Amino acid sequence: MMKALVIEKTDGKPGQVYYPLKQVDLPKPSIRPGEVLVKILAAALNHREVFIRQHLYPGINFETPLGADGVGIVVETSSPDLEHQWKGKKVILTPGRGWESNEDGPEGKYAIVGGTVGVSHGTLQEYVALPASELEEAPGHLSIPEAAAIPLAGLTAWRATFTKGKLRMGDNVLITGIGGGVALFALQFAVAAGATVFVTSGSEEKIARAKELGAADGVNYKKEDWSKQLKGLLPKNRPYLDTVIDGAGGDIVLQTYGLLKLGGVIVSYGMTTNPKVVFPMQAVLKNIEIRGSTMGSRKEFTEMVSFVNKHGIKPVVSTTVKGLSRADEVFEIMRKGTQFGKLVVELGDDAGEAARL
Ligand SMILES: NC(=O)c1ccc[n+]([C@@H]2O[C@H](COP(=O)([O-])OP(=O)(O)OC[C@H]3O[C@@H](n4cnc5c(N)ncnc54)[C@H](OP(=O)(O)O)[C@@H]3O)[C@@H](O)[C@H]2O)c1
Structure with a gap:
């Protein structure tokens, strides 16, 4: 037995x-x-x-x-x-x-x-x-x-980052909810691939720890203006996101379509906070894509x-x-x-x- x-x-x-x-x-x-x-x-x-x-x-x-x-x-x-x-x-x-x-x-x-x-x-x-x-x-x-x-978590992050996110060296990527198991693998994979990684978290301490693992910077998603804060952190020579890797759902498109480049991609591998995502016309006009991603x-x-x-x-x-x-x-x-x-x-x-x- x-x-x-x-x-x-x-x-x-x-x-x-x-x-x-x-x-x-x-x-x-x-x-x-x-x-x-x-x-x-x-x-x-x-x-x-x-x-x-x-x-x-x-x-x-x-x-x-x-x-x-x-x-x-x-x-x-x-x-x-x-x-x-x-x-x-x-x-x-x-x-x-x-x-x-x-x-x-x-x-x-x-x-x-x-x-x-x-x-x-x-x-x-x-x-x-x-x-x-x-x-x-x-x-x-x-x-x-x-x-x-x-x-x-490793497999989910792998597919979200590379198969669906098509992440490349030099890209700017946002990974949300960095305390999560999948998010941390995505951070480590993206850093190893030579991307510039931004994160969100509900905890300043977790943002600091993500920076120790190679994240460029991060913002607290509990602050209402977090996406505005993130805009101010993007590199001056490349002031946009190529990709968002998200496990939270809810208002992620509303928060990030303004930061993404034309044709930018949001990979959604989970919806911990809200099992629906709002996709506004402004995102359509920027040719933003949202891609579901599983294990x-x-x-x-x-x-x-x-x-x-x-x-x-x-x-x-x-x-x-x-x-x-x-x-x-x-x-x-x-x-x-x-x-x-x-x-x-x-x-x-x-x-x-x-x-x-
Ligand atoms: N489709 C699939 O095959 C697949 C596979 C794996 C996971 N998932 C899904 O992906 C999600 C995460 O899984 P996990 O195992 O990595 O979970 P986890 O380790 O429990 O992590 C969840 C994280 O969600 C973050 N979070 C909470 N509220 C948030 C908000 N408002 N905005 C942004 N992030 C927020 C938190 O980040 P902070 O601690 O930094 O605040 C938390 O650490 C779950 O919904 C899970 O079901 C799906």
Whole structure:
């Protein structure tokens, strides 16, 4: 048997309910041909787990353990070839299924790992059986919590920044809500690609920390005139934004169409504050485009991990707790939005196990 974390069904309407976490014992998974068994060392949270607990996410499932992000060690393989390739390796797990390489979107039925229908496991469980094709070696320069932080947020940020945002060296880009997991990956990717990055946050301290990570400057979105303030910060020789990468929604187009160049692009990968965006005629007249962007394909996942390796990028981890029984502590941080970066739950028997790898 193994321990896993699911949500418990309680009464309540979507948006008003907050399903409690429940630790359960489940049969340890057995592997089929082509699969490997991974002992999970750490799992990271994404905002979707909060939405799942609030019943604001499609296809939630009370039996499937939560968690899309995981790092672990391969402890069992289904063939000599897989044993040679993977046994004993530290790996990160892909967070999606059903999307190989099509740039426009999934080729088939798409599903995200953890807490929903479509995939029968999550990463907040001690062992996961999965096809070996869903693994990438964990970048060697990362700690266990840093590696756990990569999959879902890294992939979402990768697609938003490069596939949809088409970011290039020298571009001016605005990344909103910089304390968020996806936003921080987008910042690190954009800085590594040679762009000039501006950020927004609800906290001056988070703006200061983003500057330490390479952001040129930032403004507080709680100030009504934040976009006017941002205009004053743009470089004199290039006083416009090429791209906005946004996870907040609401009035993002109204706030930024005046700062964007003609034909500028707003990439929307989420709508945390308001699930609708107003698109005014003034944005049409500037040929502004808004592009929806989700997680990404298996191909983009490989590209993203290779970029992380190439540039020695270290994901920003805000808080790590040890043990499934303490997961609620990091959920509370995410609910309050006080984090700067990813929230991680270490599994393993003790911290020493992770340190030895
Ligand atoms: N489509 C997809 O496949 C996909 C994938 C991943 C994520 N998402 C979505 O993207 C969003 C972010 O996900 P995440 O996991 O990165 O969440 P997260 O770590 O919880 O971050 C959320 C961030 O939102 C920011 N925020 C709050 N109010 C804001 C406002 N008025 N304006 C600008 N930013 C504001 C906060 O930034 P500060 O702390 O700096 O104030 C906060 O840190 C969620 O809605 C999530 O569902 C979608």
